[in-house]
Amino acid sequence: MTTPAIQNDFSYYRRTLSRMRINNLPAECENEVNNELANRISLFYADATPMLKTLSDGTTRFVSENKNLPIENTTDCLSTMASVCKVMLETPEYRSRFASEDTVSFCLRVMVGVIILYDYVHPVGAFAKSSKIDMKGCIKVLKDQPPNTVDGLLNALRYTTKHLNDESTNKSIKLMLQ
Template identity: 45%
Template structure:
């Protein structure tokens, strides 16, 4: 598959000199690189655990349809380990709340002082910090995969809802003294809000990135980081800099995640004609290289913020209708 030219009226995605596969940290990247690299180590295990999550549907069904001490005890014994796993996922999302701003801060840090809003400044910085760019890509890839698995497993919310209902019932009876809750009420409330979202990890990153942008005078450059990374992924695919299917799939997920996140943190969104992330090209490469992965285009369709704005060209709204 070769590269193709854009027929879109949107701007072309930036083509940066960054090799995602062979990026090595420079001395100035080392501290943040080591911190985030260590944070990412559990992600393979977390995704494997989520992929294997079977849920407690049968135990819960028995406890509800045939309530008695035996069925209720069996359901409680089954659901508590499940909630422990869900707590681990939630706590990992909380850890990302520290990592994302740290990554963004280092990737927008320019030499000297500059108030210029020229994206090229950030792009040049990114080319000098390829290892951090790769780690940020790894974070977004994990976020995308986690949420895709979560959306496909309704047992997660069913299990947690049953746990909370049972916990409330036990507290109103004399049985609570005989139980050790896996999570307390305060944490359970926070976890409930987290899992209520279809894409909880992405929501976490969107919230923390939005806070970063609004809290710093140079925070707007965070959008340039996303545009730069999306461009790296797009050109790596269409210019065949990557050929292994796993590497292409990785770049597709990261490119889409960048587009969604950009649409939330940039005031104008990702669909305007001046956007440096070309949505028509993004959709085209998803359909060309991963026609069976509907979750990619669906993320643009359902997780973006500005798709239905009047400023979004009608052709783009129709493209994602």
């Protein structure tokens, strides 16, 4: 989401490589990407959040292919991870243990990532009242960070979740994300 130009840059690389082949210029180098891999890379970057899309597709596929495992096993794991990250970020005694802001940033990204995964996997999503994720608390933790550092994460919750705009979503949560 933060580097949308990467798709254009990769397309430029492919066009340049194609022109070099047409003109019989030596295009062979050790870093050249073959056509099959280039096509797969293009499809990967076609999504707004390619890594998140890959993770959510994989998690959804895991749940659907393993019907013998209760879906609660997966959703409980994801909600626990979100809760752990939230508590680590909002509690001063835990927060003071972080050696760098990179650790804080990592915890914020993990929290948002597992919320989005939970939203895709759980039948009613992360924003429903029956959700095991404290969405108001998680959004508050995000909003308590310096504004420029979490804009992308808030946008990820706004635009890549599946159930935010459902009628069952609490209006106060929708307002917090506006």
